[in-house]
Amino acid sequence: MIETSSGRSDSFLFLLLRRMRIPLIVLISAYAFATVGFTLMPGVDDQGNPWRMSFFEAFYVVSYTGTTIGFGEVPYDFTPAQRMWTMVSIYVTVIAWLFSIGSIISLVQDPAYIRALKHSRRRRAVRHLAEPFYMVCGYGDTGRMLTRALTDQGHPVVVIEHNGDKIDGLSVEEFGAEVISFQSDARLPDHLVDAGLRSRWCLGVLAVTGDDRANLKVAISSKLLNHKAAVHARADSRAVADNMRSFETDHVINPVAEFVRRMTLAIERPNAFRLYQWLASGPSARIPETRQPPRGRWVLCGYGRPGRALHAALKDLGMEVAVIAPDADDPPPGFIDAIGTDAEDLQAAGIEEAVGVLATSTDDADNLSILITARALNEDLFVGALENGLSTHALFRAAEPDVLGQPSTVVAGAILGRVRSSLMGDFLDHVLEADDAFAGKVLEALRSHGVESPPEISSGRISARRAPAVARVLEAGGEVSVGALLRDAGNRDRRLPLSVLMIARDDEPLLWPDEDTPLQSGDRLLLAGRPGAARRVSALLENDQALAYVLTGKEILQGWFWDWLERRRAGRAGSA
Numbered sequence: 001m002i003e004t005s006s007g008r009s010d011s012f013l014f015l016l017l018r019r020m021r022i023p024l025i026v027l028i029s030a031y032a033f034a035t036v037g038f039t040l041m042p043g044v045d046d047q048g049n050p051w052r053m054s055f056f057e058a059f060y061v062v063s064y065t066g067t068t069i070g071f072g073e074v075p076y077d078f079t080p081a082q083r084m085w086t087m088v089s090i091y092v093t094v095i096a097w098l099f100s101i102g103s104i105i106s107l108v109q110d111p112a113y114i115r116a117l118k119h120s121r122r123r124r125a126v127r128h129l130a131e132p133f134y135m136v137c138g139y140g141d142t143g144r145m146l147t148r149a150l151t152d153q154g155h156p157v158v159v160i161e162h163n164g165d166k167i168d169g170l171s172v173e174e175f176g177a178e179v180i181s182f183q184s185d186a187r188l189p190d191h192l193v194d195a196g197l198r199s200r201w202c203l204g205v206l207a208v209t210g211d212d213r214a215n216l217k218v219a220i221s222s223k224l225l226n227h228k229a230a231v232h233a234r235a236d237s238r239a240v241a242d243n244m245r246s247f248e249t250d251h252v253i254n255p256v257a258e259f260v261r262r263m264t265l266a267i268e269r270p271n272a273f274r275l276y277q278w279l280a281s282g283p284s285a286r287i288p289e290t291r292q293p294p295r296g297r298w299v300l301c302g303y304g305r306p307g308r309a310l311h312a313a314l315k316d317l318g319m320e321v322a323v324i325a326p327d328a329d330d331p332p333p334g335f336i337d338a339i340g341t342d343a344e345d346l347q348a349a350g351i352e353e354a355v356g357v358l359a360t361s362t363d364d365a366d367n368l369s370i371l372i373t374a375r376a377l378n379e380d381l382f383v384g385a386l387e388n389g390l391s392t393h394a395l396f397r398a399a400e401p402d403v404l405g406q407p408s409t410v411v412a413g414a415i416l417g418r419v420r421s422s423l424m425g426d427f428l429d430h431v432l433e434a435d436d437a438f439a440g441k442v443l444e445a446l447r448s449h450g451v452e453s454p455p456e457i458s459s460g461r462i463s464a465r466r467a468p469a470v471a472r473v474l475e476a477g478g479e480v481s482v483g484a485l486l487r488d489a490g491n492r493d494r495r496l497p498l499s500v501l502m503i504a505r506d507d508e509p510l511l512w513p514d515e516d517t518p519l520q521s522g523d524r525l526l527l528a529g530r531p532g533a534a535r536r537v538s539a540l541l542e543n544d545q546a547l548a549y550v551l552t553g554k555e556i557l558q559g560w561f562w563d564w565l566e567r568r569r570a571g572r573a574g575s576a
Contacts, residue, residue: 019107023100030096034062034089041082051076061086066093115183119194125180126158126196133158133201134419135229137186137218138209139166141390141408142234146206149283149416151175155203158195160186187214189221197226204250206415207233212240219249230422232415236305251425253414255407260309262410263358263384265432266403267293267317271440272431278443278454279528280428281413285454287447291402293382295319296355301340301370303328306386306405307360322349325361341369346377356382360405364392371399421459423526427502430511442501442512449497449530458534460541462523467541473551474521480551483515485525489539489546492553496536498529 038058045051053061057075064071065086078086107113134150136143139161147157147170156178161167167183184191186209196202205226207218212235219233224247232251235241241252265273270292278287298314300307303325311332314321323332324340331337338345339361351357357374359367367385374381384403387396396404417424431439446455464471470480482503488494503510503517504524510517527534539546548554 016107016113019110019113020100020103023103027096027100030092031059031062031066034066034085034093035059037085037089038062038082041079041085043076043079043082045076062089062093065090066097068094119182119184122180122182123194125178126194126199129156129178129180129196129199129201131156131201132203133196133199134203135160135192135195135197135205137161137192137205137207137215139163139170139181140208140210142208142411143206145282145408145412146208146415147179148175149412150419151177151179152283153177153420156180158182160184160191160195162186187217189225192218192221193225197222197229202226202229204230204232204419206419207231208411208415209234212236216240216243219244220247223247223249230419232418234411251415251418253411255410256306256309258410258414259306259386259405259407260313261432262405263293263310263403264313264317267295269436269439271436271443272434275431275439275443276428279424279457280410280417281454282409282416283453285409285413286452287443288403291382293384293402294355297322297350297353299324299340299346299349299351299354299357299374300360301325301358302360302362302367302386303331303335304360304362307358310358310360322354324349339366339370341366341373343373343377346370346374351377351381354378354381356384358384358386360386362388364388364396368392368395368399371401417457420457421526423459423502423504423524424457426504426509427511427526430502430509434511438512445499446528449499449533451497451530455528456531456534458527460525460527460534460537462519462521462525469540469542469544469547470519471521472544473547474519478551480519480547481515482513482517482519484547484550485519485537485540486515487540487550489536489543489550492550496529496533498527498533498537500525501528502526 035055035058038053038061039055041052043051043053061074066089068090133156135158136146137160139147139159143159143161147159150157154177159170159179159181161181161183162185164183167181170179170181182191182195184195186192186207197205205218205222207215207222209215209218215233215235219231222229222231230250232253233244233249235244235252235254236256238254241254244252262273262277265276274288278285295318297320299322300311300314301324303311303323307323307325311321311323323335324338324345325331325335326337326339328335328337336345336349340346340359351374357370359370361367361370364387367387371383371385375383383401384405385396385401386405387393388407390406390408417428431442449455460466462470462474473480482500486496486498486500488496500513503513504526505520505522527537540550
């Protein structure tokens with residue numbers, strides 16, 4: 001990889017000129033030497049008079065002899081001296097050409113030149129982007145899921161990844177929108193700028209590398225160099241997460257904290273857990289149908305960062321927890337120094353009397369072994385496992401744990417929810433604060449739309465620019481309810497498979513508003529439903545006749561509708 005301080009001076013053109021400097025000097029010197037020699041060699045014209053070539057004639061002869069084309073002795077037959085010099089010129093220029101061509105072949109096969117050439121082409125491709133795009137830093141499991149989901153929604157994506165193998169693999173994948181990839185170190189601000197950070201079309205930067213420090217540098221650089229772009233970043237440690245927030249990073253996701261939150265919800269509020277897990281786990285998520293985790297004695301295998309967080313959460317819930325972990329740092333009293341894959345170790349921890357086991361080691365093979373061994377010893381156990389990488393997902397799915405924690409899926413799902421709408425994060429926060437019955441009500445309503453995958457999330461705003469038809473009705477004194485927007489513009493008796501999750505009004509959210517709730521100018525709506533349903537609402541927001549049909553049930557001309565509104569407003573004014 002070519003590292004420069006400017007990020008631009010070491011372009012492929014500069015590299016080409018630098019590497020071809022000596023071959024060009026050799027070639028130019030050979031041609032100059034041969035050309036000058038031809039002007040000095042004595043010759044005779046067709047009358048037998050002494051004659052010497054001009055520089056133009058000499059260069060012409062050198063050009064066709066040096067390229068081995070051959071074109072005869074022009075303009076007159078050569079003298080022996082000229083023929084001798086012709087042979088010298090041929091050998092000199094041909095050798096110079098062979099040396100230059102060899103240097104060119106060596107250059108175009110040089111990995112550094114190939115990378116520089118690709119980098120330059122991709123920079124031009126980013127400059128030519130004329131539609132909103134997202135920048136994904138890191139192309140691991142999380143980056144791959146984000147890229148796939150964003151392109152499926154029609155958003156171009158720029159990927160920055162330092163691993164060349166991952167970039168090569170990305171180049172052969174098919175996506176729903178353009179994907180431009182850079183083999184660069186995202187920690188360097190110049191590389192982010194090359195990838196389009198300062199472009200006015202850059203909607204957001206998603207820092208999801210496996211390195212906390214790299215994500216921190218990406219978040220800081222992004223907020224300083226383009227404060228308009230939203231920044232979503234992964235942070236595995238609390239210190240890095242706090243540092244990111246101090247630079248006003250829009251959204252910081254800690255996968256360990258998310259896993260603990262979901263496990264706590266599963267124990268205390270199962271409906272909230274199912275709704276949260278469904279809406280915040282990526283496009284392939286399904287509503288979990290697991291049983292509610294029981295209360296009692298738990299066995300925790302693994303005492304790394306996830307294990308310590310789960311241990312603290314279970315203790316706060318009043319659970320008895322036995323810990324099995326090898327070489328644990330600051331372990332709790334009574335822990336067993338082992339991996340937990342052996343039946344003896346699990347029995348020593350009381351697995352036969354326990355109600356649940358959680359496998360949270362950093363090795364997926366160990367977690368699978370713990371899961372299977374524990375279930376063989378106590379088939380009634382509630383089993384939870386941490387899946388560190390998606391490469392073993394088929395094995396975990398076959399093992400059928402009650403709860404499966406996937407850091408990459410957790411991070412991708414949390415980011416995608418907020419990318420689709422800035423209101424999604426606020427809605428999920430309010431769901432976590434509301435009672436479990438409310439979460440169950442929302443979940444059943446969304447399921448009634450006939451979707452197995454997470455519902456399509458969209459947002460809208462009631463304003464003269466984004467909803468002109470509704471804005472004109474409101475300005476004329478009319479009323480448009482939430483339920484009116486959920487009617488089909490082609491048949492008002494048919495309800496769209498769509499729900500309004502929340503209305504943000506003057507920074508005061510209205511959760512799950514009733515269908516008779518009147519809309520106001522400035523309202524921001526968060527909608528969820530079957531894919532494509534939200535696009536049909538745009539007809540009501542923008543088309544006066546479509547909105548008039550939904551409100552009145554009559555196909556009326558635009559002018560009549562406005563006359564009706566004016567009469568209604570005048571009647572209200574008269575009665576007042």
